[in-house]
Amino acid sequence: MSLQELLATPPAIVAAGVDVFSDALRAQGAEVHDVDWRPPAFGDPADLAALALDARRAAANRTAVERVLAAGSQLVDVQPARAVLDLPDRMLLHAGPPIEWADASGPMRGALIGACLFEGWADTAEEAERILAAGEIALDPCHHHSAVGPMAGVTSPSMWMWCLQDPVGGGRAFCNLNEGLGKVLRYGAYGPEVIERLHWMADVLGPVLAAAVRTPLEAGVDPIDVKAILAQMLQMGDEGHNRNRAGSAITLRELAPALAEVDAPAKAISAVLRFIGGNEHFFLNLGMPTAKLAMDAARGVPGSTMVTVMARNGTEFGIQTAGTGDRWFTGPAQTPVGLFLGDYGPDDANPDIGDSAITETYGVGGFSMAAAPAIVRFVGGTVPDALATTERMYQVTLAENPAMAIPILGFRGSPTGIDVLKVARTGWLPQINTGMAGAVAGTGQVGAGLVQPPQECFEKALAALAEETRAA
Template sequence: MVDVVSVGTDVLADAVAEQAAGVERVDWRPPVPGTEDDLATVALDPLRPGANEQALAAMLAVQARLVDVRPAGEVLGLEPGRFLHAGPPIAWEQASGPLRGALMGAAALEGLVEDPEDAAERFARGDFTLEPCHHHASVGPMAGVVSPSMWMWVLEDPASGRRTHCTLNEGLGKVLRYGAYSPEVIERLRWMNDVLGPWLRVGVTQSEPVDVTGILTQMLQMGDEAHNRNRAGTLMLLRDLMPAMIRAEGDQSDQADLAEVVRFVGANDHFFLNLAMPACKLALDAARDIEGSTMVVAMARNGTEFGIQTAGTGEEWFTGPAQVADGLFLGDYGPEDANPDIGDSAITETAGLGGFAMATAPAIVRLVGGTVPDALATTRRMREITLGENPRWSIPVLDFDGTPSGIDVARVCRTGILPQINTGMAGAVAGVGQVGAGLVTPPAEIFPAALAALAARTRARVR
């Protein structure tokens, strides 16, 4: 029996298979056009192998622990009129509908305007400042808006003392992070500031630090992928925090508040997402500023642009137009109602979760579309563009292999395979809220742009 290896087109492979010969099909594609010289330069960089090994090891070594919950004004020094947002930097003039809606609602929450609609003119006038969450050791889902009074999780790596932060999750539907700002949205946020945040702080500060990395390890073996499915993670978090909260409860009003806190968290399957995200950022930030490394350390979207950062290019963003996700829609909504991709939550995929771990959460296809075989194939395909795997985050159905981790710009350009992200979809018009969920990839051009910058640094260094 003759075995044949077929590379590229299936015509030859099909012909051989029809003659009962063994065929090994290799899914080879030519490099992204225009990247050949930069790929050759980076491939010959003597620093690259060691730098990528260092970056991946640094990311995998981080242990994220939940150590506090406090208002953003305290932990980040945010002052009235300063707002953080998801994705790379953006001005009000370029901001999408959901980002504008979230900013307007946050301005009303802070008492800077009486009516959220009145905030638009003040943002346009430059009365308020906008800065990316990523520039403040933070991440935010969807619009990712952070204002001073919002309570934030505080995660810490005990080995280095570095910290990252994220706001509390509001739930799904008409919520601020999807751009909604109706009175009930603002009322819920005020309850979160007045009741939810303080109660969570009791649970966090009067317990041993919660091992968020450990919960991620467990939840991946329980059907979560830590981006759009966080059900097991949320319940494990409640398990860890509730004893201290119950011990601290006082009069009947406290008891009623605590009951509402437990109900709110337990009914919100996405609640743990806002801990998974800063845990991933904490890990990836450990890999920053490693000369010669081609590993991606951030993927983020502001609803207008999609940006990435790499370990070897510092704080520079490489951006392109954000894409509209392909997926399932709520009610009568359709693709024409959806805003392009938005949010810092792609930090989960950057670390090897979310779309990269879909094989461990096949039920996710009921939310984002596709089939169970698609989910398995996606995780396998992501191995083609990553530097290694995370042994902590194993996938039972793939014989407990670790999730693909450490996106490599060079491998993306060499294969043409783009990172797979599963995501929620916000309505394009400010105030609408969520319209669906689906699958999306970054704009292809941002990886060659990052590769060109890495190649330029290599050429300057080896001259």
């Protein structure tokens, strides 16, 4: 249709929104077609109104954000889990919200079996399954012990832990050591090579790292600033979740002088250096507790609608908020969409699993994909998708973290502090990039991709926050 023809015909008016606009046009004799469209919000309108009108909310969220941004992260020790987590001998920690053996997915079961074999509680996989099914091994979330674990996140008493401390608030957070990629325990593999590697990590890697961390501290050297490494990573092409190349290299540089001075056989030191240098995800297990420290600093702020935990156990996805303390709000875990290794495909992937979404909760990982456009080659999508994802996450967060600057966005701070109310109002769920574990126990990693929490988590959190508001 030409412009002349367009202007020669009566205008067609389509209105969406409040009726006052349509009524005004009709009063002038115009024909109006109303469209019943609303923003894609969710949640009970009464709950949304209760939170929106809560007089405490602005100040509470400001307090929570200030605590998150102020928190630091220093590497202060490396110790066995039984020493720092007060872990009973027959307890295993796992990623995500609480779960029982009967409800555990394939990779979670595989990791639990492997941990039993590693600890010597069972001699065969079948025996491990039997004692786990009988409830002879207690299961508890890592988050209940100020800890986090990637993927299955299974942590046993003999595993060595990074010990990080917040010099501002004094909080502590812990994470086991990263095994590398491929067939590893955290992806549910438990073959002989997996158990052999875990024993080497317990017998050699852990003690050597412990000496390398403690000796400089005892000599008065300042502890390694892990938060500063995370900030530097974002300016070097990492996003802190699925891409940790720069962070792992920086960590190796920081540890190398002390490692060279450890009183251990040269062969052991060489093996440790080779292991760290060949593991591009080595830093992930330092970045996660750094995020955990920051988010834990915001716990217990009445009236705050900020999310403090996002975690998955392979069956359920769970979140916690600053205003509701340790309560979990759960929904069914979704299966990531992305790229697969070898001949694996969508049918081989388990639903989302791992505590590593604490990085997104802090504002890095999927929230900072704009800082690491190369990540799309690993998780799928395009560079514009990565930029658009970060821009969208600004709409559901409370602040920008000036310490986590994103170069391509003019060094704008990463979007930090997920707001339950903003998520509900926009209908935009947080974006997570993640590895994918095989659905069958023992498989290992099958790919990597993108995933979001189920809306149900935020609906439950919204209702609970509104209930707390009315009771205040």
